[in-house]
Amino acid sequence: MTIRTEIQDDVAWVIIDRPEKRNAIDVQAHEQLSELWPRLEDRRDVRVIVLTGTGDQAFCSGADIGTFLPFLSSRIADGEDPGHFCGLTHRRLRKPVIAAINGAALGGGLELALAADLRIAASTATFALPEVKIGAIAGAGGISRLARMIPSAVAARMILTGDAIDAARALEIGLVSDVVPPAELQVFVQNVAASIARCPEEAVTLSLGVFRNAGELTLEALLVEERKAFRAIAGTEAFASAHAKFCARRASPMSTEDRARA
Numbered sequence: 001m002t003i004r005t006e007i008q009d010d011v012a013w014v015i016i017d018r019p020e021k022r023n024a025i026d027v028q029a030h031e032q033l034s035e036l037w038p039r040l041e042d043r044r045d046v047r048v049i050v051l052t053g054t055g056d057q058a059f060c061s062g063a064d065i066g067t068f069l070p071f072l073s074s075r076i077a078d079g080e081d082p083g084h085f086c087g088l089t090h091r092r093l094r095k096p097v098i099a100a101i102n103g104a105a106l107g108g109g110l111e112l113a114l115a116a117d118l119r120i121a122a123s124t125a126t127f128a129l130p131e132v133k134i135g136a137i138a139g140a141g142g143i144s145r146l147a148r149m150i151p152s153a154v155a156a157r158m159i160l161t162g163d164a165i166d167a168a169r170a171l172e173i174g175l176v177s178d179v180v181p182p183a184e185l186q187v188f189v190q191n192v193a194a195s196i197a198r199c200p201e202e203a204v205t206l207s208l209g210v211f212r213n214a215g216e217l218t219l220e221a222l223l224v225e226e227r228k229a230f231r232a233i234a235g236t237e238a239f240a241s242a243h244a245k246f247c248a249r250r251a252s253p254m255s256t257e258d259r260a261r262a
Contacts, residue, residue: 003032004054005040010047010197011190012040019055024064025086025108034087041094047197047204049093050189051116052100053109056182059099059125062107085140089115096196096208100189101125102182106164111138114145117208119175120189121167122182127175128164148215150175200238 004015014036016023025033040046053059063069063085084090085108088097099105099116104126113119113127129138129146137143138159147155150173158165167179180188196204206229213225233239 002026002029003036005036007043007046009190009194010045011050011193012043012046012048013050013052014040016051016053016060019053019057021064022058022061022104023053023055023109024058024061026064026067030086034084037087037091037093046095047201048096048098048193050098050100050193051088051112052186052189053102056103056122056124058103058109059101059105060109060112061104062109062111062130085111088112089140091115092212094205096204098189098193100185101127101167101176102185104128104164107131107138107142108140111140111142111145114149115141117212118177118192119170120178120180120185120192121170121176122185123167123179124182125167125170125176125179126164127158127166127170128162129159130162130164132160133162200241202233202236202238206233 002016002018004013004017006013006015014033016025016029018024018026018029040049089108089111096118097116098118098120099113101113101119101121103122103124105113106126106128107130110127110129129142131138131142138146143159146159149155154165154173157163165173165175167176170176171179178188178192210222210226210229214222217225
């Protein structure tokens with residue numbers, strides 16, 4: 001199996017396991033990932049999904065040119081829309097997805113990271129859409145998402161030259177939220193995922209929906225969606241329970257240590 005899944009404490013780690021190929025995606029990995037997302041969405045013991053790669057060299061170096069491109073070409077020749085890459089780039093999961101970028105995120109690998117809701121990188125990570133250098137384009141959301149996420153001048157340079165940026169630059173332009181030493185990446189990401197998983201599920205789901213629409217709707221339309229989401233959750237038992245617990249904590253004296261644990 002080129003894709004491994006590990007589930008612990010409501011967090012599913014999806015691991016691309018081809019380190020000898022810099023975690024490049026072959027047909028088998030593409031199909032495994034495409035089939036995996038719906039299953040994870042349906043699992044009650046999964047609240048957050050983390051996508052990462054094996055080793056410290058690459059998160060994912062994109063498609064395996066030798067095996068995946070012939071597969072892609074045959075689909076195009078048959079009149080099919082090649083569309084998504086690994087079932088994620090053109091799909092919005094109901095659950096939050098974190099990309100734990102442990103190394104190079106190149107081509108389709110960067111497109112997978114861009115499809116995540118949150119990107120956290122090792123300090124050794126690099127990012128590029130090199131397709132233009134071989135006469136292709138980033139056709140699985142790379143151009144569209146990158147242009148929305150980072151300053152247009154930086155996006156244009158990355159898209160038109162195929163040149164890479166490092167983790168420090170990615171943090172500077174907002175492509176990633178955090179950069180940590182490679183040895184600390186897994187624990188750091190697990191802690192972030194656990195923080196999300198501890199929040200009431202419906203609140204996370206509705207917040208995620210509004211957040212994902214932020215780049216597509218006008219401010220006025222987005223504010224309407226936000227109020228709808230608030231009204232939807234305000235009458236739920238989960239909201240009442242969480243509110244009661246919060247008020248109880250505010251009312252009782254707590255030590256600094258107790259507040260930190262809360």
